[in-house]
Amino acid sequence: MHYEGDIIRPPNEIDSILLQVATGCPHNRCTFCGAYRDRDFRLKPASMVQADLRWAARHLGRMRRLFLCDGDCLSLSHARLMTLLADVREHLPQVARVGSYASARSLARKSDAELAELRRAGLTHVYMGVESGDDAVLARVGKGCSRDDIIAQGLRVSAAGMKLNVSVIVGLGGVEGGLVHARETGGLLSAMNPDFIGVLSLMLVPGTPLYADHAAGRFALPDAHGLLRELRELLATTSVRSGIFLANHASNHLPLRLRLPRDRERGLALLDQALDGYVALKPEWLRAL
Ligand code: SF4
Structure with missing residues (x-):
């Protein structure tokens, strides 16, 4: 496979074929994000993507999932995405689900009919980096969209029949x-009703504007106790019809995997025990992005 840069x-x-169809992120301005600072957003040549699909057909023929890399492939034109999905079906007919990151901005440029067509063509999972439901935080970190946009x-993603996966970041406030x-953020998640919520804890990445703000004393990062209090508040205010709430990312101090709404009280009780010091937290040196 022709990979450029770190693949995220x-x-x-984890069990997906990672097909890099573009490099970087078209926004690339979130102050906390160091993911693609080393590269511009650029479409990869169609011939290179075709070669990767042929290679995957030869060597990864048993894998049933595929993920389009890098950030925000929904920013590609509708025609390009439809061609890509047709190529995936042709070369990898066993692939049953295709996922991609998407921003509120790129989704807003797709019509409802286009989203429905993408779903029928095989795009089943959309991942949105929501980060926060607080407009003041979204503006401060340069997310480029509002709570209402998100x-x-x-x-619209859910209405098109795709699974909606979102990530949020405690500590960002x-x-x-x-x-x-x-x-x-809990209120946003309740209004949005995603199928899957992934919670990360903010870790400052050297080279990002937020890291520089922290170093200069302009941004104060909550400690482990503060992050747990936020996680508890987030869970307490998140009310979804049915979904997975996962806070077991390597950046988190206390791993949680909950099915909502069923497990909410159990999760809150565990967080209360941790806040009272009765549950051991992951040591700082074991946390990672
Ligand atoms: S957080 Fe997402 S949208 Fe923002 S710069 Fe990073 S990859 Fe791009």
């Missing part, structure tokens, strides 16, 4: 705004 995928795409686009950030 959602944790639950909710509206997430609902800083020490001062942490609980408001958590509460607003």
